[in-house]
Amino acid sequence: ITLHSDLLLRLRADHVTAVGQRQSLQLADGSRVLLNTDSAFTSRIDERQRVTQLLRGEAYFDVAKDSSRPFEVSAGPVRVSVRGTAFAVRYLGDAAEVSVEHGEIEVHARGNDTRIHLRGGDSIRVGPDGVGQRTRASSASQLAWVQGRLVFDDRPLHEVLDELRRYYPGWIINGNARLNDLRITGNYRLSEPASIMRSLAQVTSAQLHEYPALLILN
Numbered sequence: 665i666t667l668h669s670d671l672l673l674r675l676r677a678d679h680v681t682a683v684g685q686r687q688s689l690q691l692a693d694g695s696r697v698l699l700n701t702d703s704a705f706t707s708r709i710d711e712r713q714r715v716t717q718l719l720r721g722e723a724y725f726d727v728a729k730d731s732s733r734p735f736e737v738s739a740g741p742v743r744v745s746v747r748g749t750a751f752a753v754r755y756l757g758d759a760a761e762v763s764v765e766h767g768e769i770e771v772h773a774r775g776n777d778t779r780i781h782l783r784g785g786d787s788i789r790v791g792p793d794g795v796g797q798r799t800r801a802s803s804a805s806q807l808a809w810v811q812g813r814l815v816f817d818d819r820p821l822h823e824v825l826d827e828l829r830r831y832y833p834g835w836i837i838n839g840n841a842r843l844n845d846l847r848i849t850g851n852y853r854l855s856e857p858a859s860i861m862r863s864l865a866q867v868t869s870a871q872l873h874e875y876p877a878l879l880i881l882n
Contacts, residue, residue, distance in 0.1 A: 673719055677704035681721070683833045684857070686812075691716075694728035695735060700809055701831050722754040724810045741790045743772040751782075752807055759791030763806045814854045821846045821868065825881075832857040834877030843868055843881065 674680050681687050681699045689697040692709040699705055703721025707714075714730065718739040727735045729748030737744040739755035742762060749767025753760060762771050766784040773780070773790045780788055780798065787806060789796040805815040814831075816824050822844040829836050831854055838844065846868050852860045861879050865872035873880040 678706045696726040698724040724752045726750045745770045761789045763787040814852045837880045839882035
C-alpha cells in the first residue's frame with residue numbers, strides 16, 4: 665500500500681527529491697524554489713495564474729513580485745497566498761507549518777475558513793487538531809536547512825533523531841530510551857547525518873554502532 669501510494673504521488677509531481685537530496689528550481693515567473701529532502705512538488709504558471717502544490721516534504725519559496733497574479737501554494741490543510749516574499753512550507757503527515765523569512769503572506773486553513781496573516785519571523789502550524797498559535801522564532805534555526813545546516817536549540821534527543829531520519833537513507837535507532845529526553849543544542853551540516861550521529865554519541869556519552877544503512881545509538 666505504501667509503495668503504491670508513493671508511486672501515485674510521484675506520478676502527480678513535477679519534481680521529487682530523494683532522502684538526503686535537495687533540488688533548486690527556477691519557475692517560469694522568475695520565482696525560485698528549493699526542495700528539501702524527500703519532497704514532491706508541482707506547479708502551474710501561466711499568464712493568468714501562479715499555482716503550486718507541495719505534495720510532501722518541505723520547500724522554500726523566494727517569490728517574484730507580480731501584483732496581477734498572486735502566488736499560491738497548497739500543502740495539505742493550508743493554502744498560502746503571496747505576491748512577493750520569501751517563506752518556507754513544511755508538510756509532513758497530516759500537518760503543515762508555514763515560516764516567513766521576510767515580507768507578508770496570507771495563510772488559509774482549509775475546513776474552517778480561517779485566514780491568518782503572517783510577517784517576517786512568524787510561523788504557524790495547521791493540523792488535524794486545528795490552527796496552532798502564531799509563534800515568532802529565529803529564522804536562523806527554522807530555515808537553517810536552506811543554508812545546508814541543521815540547528816537545534818535545547819531540543820530533546822528524540823526530536824533531533826526524528827529530524828535526522830528525514831536526511832539519512834537508512835535506519836536510525838535509539839537503543840536506550842533513557843537518552844530520549846536529553847537536551848541537545850548544536851549547529852550541524854545536514855549533508856552528513858552519520859557525522860551528526862557521532863557528535864550526538866559524544867555529547868550524550870553513548871556508543872554509536874555503524875552498519876550499512878543502519879545507525880544504532882546505545
